[in-house]
Amino acid sequence: MHSEGHSVKLRDAGLLRGHVALQATLLAAVAALTTGANPASAQQAQREQRIVTSPPAAQVLRARPGITPFALNTIIAGPPAVSGEAVIELDIDFTDSKIYNPATGQYDLVRLRSYRDTKQAAPPKIPFVAPTIEIVPGETVRLTLHNKLPVANQNCPAPDGNVNTPHCFNRTNLHSHGLWISPTGNGDNVLVSINPGVDFQYEYNLPPDHPAGTFWYHPHLHGSTALQVSSGMAGLLIIRGSRLPAPPLPGDIDTLLKEPTGAPFAERLVLLQQVQYACRGDDGKIEVGxxxxxxxxxxxxxxxxxxxxxxxxxxxxxxxxxxxxxxxxxxxxxxxxxxxxxxxxxxxxxxxxxxxxxxxxxxxxxxxxxxxxxxxxxxxxxxxxxxxxxxxxxxxxxxxxxxxxxxxxxxxxxxxxxxxxxxxxxxxxxxxxxxxxxxxxxxxxxxxxxxxxxxxxxxxxxxxxxxxxAFLQTQLLAAADRTMPVGVRQTVRDDLSNDLRLRSFAPHPDIQTNEIKGQQTADLRIGPAGFQVNGVPYDPNGAPRVLTLGSADEWTLTAGAPGHPFHIHVNPFQIVAIRNPTNVDVSVDGEPDDPQYAKLNGAWRDTLFVKQGYTAIVRSRYRRYVGDFVLHCHILDHEDQGMMQNVRIAIPDGAGGVANGHH
Ligand SMILES: [Cu+2]
Structure with missing residues (x-):
């Protein structure tokens, strides 16, 4: 086989920011393949074809402070500038692609709604895969979506006129899942509809104190969310941080996870997806075997x-x-x-x-x-x-x-x-x-x-x-010696030595009991009224749940069958307890037949699967941002069918109540 083919496949083996050792490994692999004979078997060739690459990086144009907006179409080399702009453009359109099918040993052809990076020189290896967006705290992300799906909307409006019947499959919008930014206007607003033929520019103003971490983005228009996300419309959104711990301010874990060369630890981006594609017969029915x-x-x-x-x-x-x-x-x-x-x-x-x-x-x-x-x-x-x-x-x-x-x-x-x-x-x-x-x-x-x-x-x-x-502990202690400033080095070392604690890097202080101002409940359930939150299916025009800016509440989360993943936008929550049906807290040790809740006590999340009959106690504080957004079930076809609720964070009035803008 031609050597170039192998080197192309191995160049990006899903590993980012590889250092010299990785490059040596890959070069050795390329050498072995190119000097040897043809692959020993068809299976081996097939497997080489399935060497996974990271999703393509979104092409980001960056403007530095002082550069006029007219220069935005200039690519600036070097690291992103804090307080600069990151300009990204994505088309949404049907994309011809393929998915490997182990049942047959062949690739199936698929045609899926997907994100396409308009600035990408060549389509990604698997064309439907969405680009990874990498940004830094303090950046303004100016993300334009061009909805190029056909104007002839599928199932739009819903034939029965019910907002909780899946509908309008070619309308869309965008959610930056896990980001702590404004939910309103051009921010992380999932209450707008970007219809076919329409362009819309989101403007995510990432505050300089935003935590670094692994987030993601996906469409979130009520009625078409599950269909579009299942089609592969989802990408990683990674915030990279370079802030060292400066007590009492936490640092970014990225500053610790470094090799002796100073390069970040080898990294793999892993986007799990469940694309449930089907072929249909002339009668429109799904073909089954x-x-x-x-x-x-x-x-x-x-x-x-x-x-x-x-x-x-x-x-x-x-x-x-x-x-x-x-x-x-x-x-x-x-x-x-x-x-x-x-x-x-x-x-x-x-x-x-x-x-x-x-x-x-x-x-x-x-x-x-x-x-x-x-x-x-x-x-x-x-x-x-x-x-x-x-x-x-x-x-x-x-x-x-x-x-x-x-x-x-x-x-x-x-x-x-x-x-x-x-x-x-x-x-x-x-x-x-x-x-x-x-x-x-x-x-x-x-x-x-x-x-x-x-x-x-x-x-x-x-x-x-x-x-x-013990190996990891030794490696992290050595990394702390190399990376941490003298003032915090000993604290970081002591924490790592104490059963791998990371207190200097956890972004949110614990929510103490005396900080709690009120109680909230959210019950996710399929009930008499359909897909419900607190007994009521989604009503886009109904009165929202109102939370008070600057306050903190304790939430009681419950779920009916089959269990539902609770997700809320804007502010994450801290897990206090997860009680099983016999009222035992399983958030520390988990359960003998199910480890999913083990060591979740005290952790922060934005999504939590609440098992049927269980009760999760979580706490959340509402910081900085006001406006309307949603909480919902992350089985997204449940969301499309009504398991969602509007939420509003409002400014408190002088008496401790909530001003809703009435007068
Ligand atoms: Cu659900």
Missing amino acids: ANNAYVCKPLQVGGIDGYDQFGPNSWPRSGRYTSINGEVLPVFAGAQAGRIERWRIAHAGVRDSVKLQFKKMRPGASDDQLPDAQAQQDWVAANCLDAPLSHFALASDGLTRGQIAQRQTTVLQPGYREDLLVVFPEAGDYCVIDDQAPATATVNANLKSRKLLGRVNVGVGVSPGDDLK
Whole structure:
């Protein structure tokens, strides 16, 4: 095979900001491939094709202070300037793409609504994958959306006239999920509709004190949210920070996670998606095969065109696979034994819970064709060996934790982000597994089978020894010596030595009991009135829930079947307790059959799966921003059907009440 082909594939192996060692690994891999004969088998060639790359970086034009707006179309080299502008343009249109199907061992053709970066020189490897937006605190993000979807709206308005019937599939808007910015006007406003043919410029004024972390963006127009997000319209939104801790102000964890060379730890961007594409017959019905799994004939093109592609259990029944950066059963290349990697993971899917594990893979195991769920389950049992690998949770929903959590399993529900530090102990391949889970632990309320998500190629490196936690601790202490200023170095060291605490990097101080001014409740439930919050389906014109700027409340979150991921915009919340139906708090130790709540006590999130019959107690303070926004279920077809509520943060009046603008 021509050598250029290999080098192109390996150039971006999903690893960012690689240092010299990584480059050496890749060069060695390229050399091995180019000097050797053709790949040993078709499977190996197939797998090389599935080496996953990071989503493309959005092309950002940056203006520095002092440069006139007329110069915005000039690309300025070098690091972004604080207080500058980051200018991004995205088209929204149908995109022809392909998705690997392990049931057949072939790529299926798909045509999906997607984001396209108008300034990208060439389409990404998998064309539907949305670009990653990277910005810094203090920047103004000027993001223009061009809605180029057809004017002939599908299902618009809803035939029954009900706002909670999915409708207007080609209208859109944008949500910057997890950002602490204004929800109004041109800010993170999800109450506007950008119709086909319309351009709209969002202006996200990221405050200089915004936490750095892993966030994401996706459409959020009531009626079409699930359909568009499931089509792949979701991208990573990463805020990179360079602020050292300066007590009492926290620093960015990015300043600690550095190699001896000064380069950041090797990093992988991992965008989990569940694109539930279907092919339809002449009668408009979804084509299905054995066990009602979706099938597409050769040359048939899959798409997402209706809400019959959602609903309880539709995902497991469809036989579709969770993809990573657009690739199904991806291969993560370029890892090295004993080197710490930072995995920035976003669950941008809608219809399945993900229960992540890493296990050593049996040498020579071939994962290329796995016809169904049973085959997946059997394959993992036969080829993924030993106990799951310990990994280390750094941040939940982008917000750095007060203490790193050692885990063997990381559960991601729709909307969640997890930043993990991962060390692979030895050379060889590792399984990335989506483990089985009991019905009560998942958004589908059925026993979830065990699946393979992908594999990691790990090259020769150093041995971290048997105790990965001790290894990580040693590495982080050494990093603190190199990176932390004298005034805080000892504090950071003492915290790391004390069971991997990170108190100098956690962005939000705990909300103490004496700070609580009021109580809020949110009950997410499918009930007599349909998809409800507190017994009422979404009413865009109804009176919003009113919260008071500068105040803090304790929230009681509850959920009916199947359990619902609660998400609120603008201000995150801190988890105080999660009580099971017998009133036991499971937010510290988790549960024997379900680790998803373990070590969540005290953590900050913007999305939390509330299991059926459980009660989550969380606290939130409403800082800086007023205006109208929403809370909702992050099973997005539930949101489209009414499991959403308008929320308003209002300025308090002098008497402690709320001024709504009446007089
Ligand atoms: Cu829900």
